[in-house]
Amino acid sequence: MAYCYYRWRRVLLCLCMPCILLALLIIYIALMVCFNMTSTTSSILGALDTHFIAPGSFRNDGNAPIPTNTFWALQPNKDALWNQLQRLIDRQYNPILRSHSTVGARKSSVVNDTSEGSHFSLSRVSSQMADFEKLPNHVRDFVRYMHQREYPVLREPTRSCEKGGRAEGNPQTPLLLLAIKSQEENFANRQAIRQTWGQTGWVLGKRGKGGLVQRVFLLGKNRAKAALNVLPLLELESQQYQDILQWGFHDSFFNLTLKDVLFWDWFSHFCPHTQFVFKGDDDVLVQTPALLDYLQEQMSQARGIRGLRSLIVGDVIGAASPIRDESLKYFIPGSLYKGLYPAYAGGGGVLYSGLLARRLNQVSRRVHLFPIDDVYVGMCLQRLNVNPIHHPAFLTFDFSKKEAEQPCRYHSILVVHKRSPAQITQIWMDLMATKSQCSNATLRVEESDGKGVTTKSAIKY
Known part of the structure; x- marks a missing residue:
């Protein structure tokens, strides 16, 4: 009996020993392979494509890059x-x-x-x-008061935007509110606008029915003693036209953002159902009848104002870098802001829906003020996940040399920047005089030829 037991044990050992050794060899090889993969991850990533594709994706033209840095800032x-x-x-x-x-x-x-x-x-x-102590005075002043955004209202229109009630679609509800940034002493600019493109009431479109237009000028307060001489005139102007909205903050370039923030709050209280807002400087010319046609067309395509709750149109600038040249008015020191700017509409004039203006009022309460007003609007849009739409008819700089020779050039734009009061008046008179001659004029539009080249073409508005 004992002889049989030892005999079978030797047989089992002979059969199992090779299997055990083979299993150990496989485990050893697996461990070595894993170790080598871990130690050469960086070289493998460098040799392979620098992008990855999420599982279930059917397209690979928008792959995200493999992160090479930490997700959170280690030293914020x-x-x-x-x-x-x-x-x-x-x-x-x-x-x-x-x-x-x-x-x-x-x-x-x-x-x-x-x-x-x-x-x-x-x-x-x-x-x-x-x-901080080496920065220009206007930068230091901004930093000292960048948390302050509550200022008293010095002057405001006594009439509401919406005379006939606040229901959407009411014929007395403005289609467009012109909100124009101005300064106390810019009487000539405001008067030129009132007599030309900024007229209020029912304004006819170039081809369409037009719409009800209202106007308000946005002002701060000038600290200079010389400005005291303009206060009586400003008071008379405000009483006569009822279109001055002024707050008690110092009116400076770095405080233009306050005009946006305070205007959005005022708009939400007094003009909540106004359908569109054009916000611009007092040195721009707007072809208001063509702008009204454009708005009517947009509402028709969107089947109502509700489809345009995120509409914002202008001359869009994307991925711009802060200006570090201290001699320029757009100078932003690296100690104040780092990174690229979000996409924003600049050039002195931008058009957006009233619904978006109310949303901007809400989101601006959790975005710290920034010295450049156009960029600040872009920061607010970024948090609303809204992308501004670029339209070449919002002319930031000026016409090209070829366009400047065309007699109907001003009929091809919606907004053009940097025009004096005398120029605004003369151009408006020319627009009225050439209305028949330029009846077939079309808005400026940029199109791509598919090869990365941008060209201008024309479409009817």
Whole structure:
């Protein structure tokens, strides 16, 4: 019996030993392969394509690059001041980092909060910006007061935008509100606009029925003693035309953003059902009848104003870099802001829907003020996931040399920038005089030829 037991044990050992050794060899090989793959990941990524495709994707023309840096900034306190301040606000509203109840609780205008979570105290500004004392005075003034956005209203129209009620579609509800940024002493600019493209009431389109137009000029306050001489004239102007909306902040280039923010709030209270807003400078010329035709066409295509809740049109600038040249008025120091600007519509004039104006009013409460007003609007649009639409009829600079020779050139634009009051008056008279001659004029449009080359062509509006 014992002899049989030992005999079978030797047989089992002979059969199992090769299997055990083979299994160990396989495990060893697998471990070595895994080790080599881990140690050569960087070289493999460098040799392969630098993009990956998400599972289930059927297209590979928009692949995201493989990240090479950390997702979160390791030292956020080393970033520019505006970026630090905005990061705090964005994280408070981030649904991943904050619960829904927490986000809802923060909707009480966090940007006006004086706590450490919303903005740095003035005593810490110089510690956050190493070059603070070396910056120009207007930059330092902005940084000192960038958290302040509540200012008294000095003058405002006594008439509401919507005389006949506030229901959408009411014939007394304006189709278009012209909101024009001006300054106290710019009497000639405002008067030229009132007599030409800024006329109020029912304005006929070039081809369509037109619509009801209202007007308001947006002003700050001039600190200069010389400005005291204009105050009596400004008061008479305000009483006669009822189109002056003025706040008690210093009117400067870096404070133009305040005109947007305060206007959106005023608009939401007094013109909430106005369908469209044109916001521009007082040195632009607008071909208002053609603009009304364009709006009627857009509403027809969208089947009503509700389909245009995100409409914003202008001369769109994308991926622009901050200007670091201190001699220019657009100068933004690296200690204040880092990164590219979001897409924004510039050039002195932009058109957007009234629904979007009310949404901008809401989202602006959680976006820190930025010195350049057009860029700030782009920052707000970015958080609303709204993309501005580029239209070549919003002429930022001037006509090309070839276009300047065409007699009907001003019939081909909706907005043109940098025109004096005398030029605005003369151009408007020419537009009226050549109306029949240029009846077939078409708006400026840019089209791609499919080879990356942009060309101009014409379409009827």
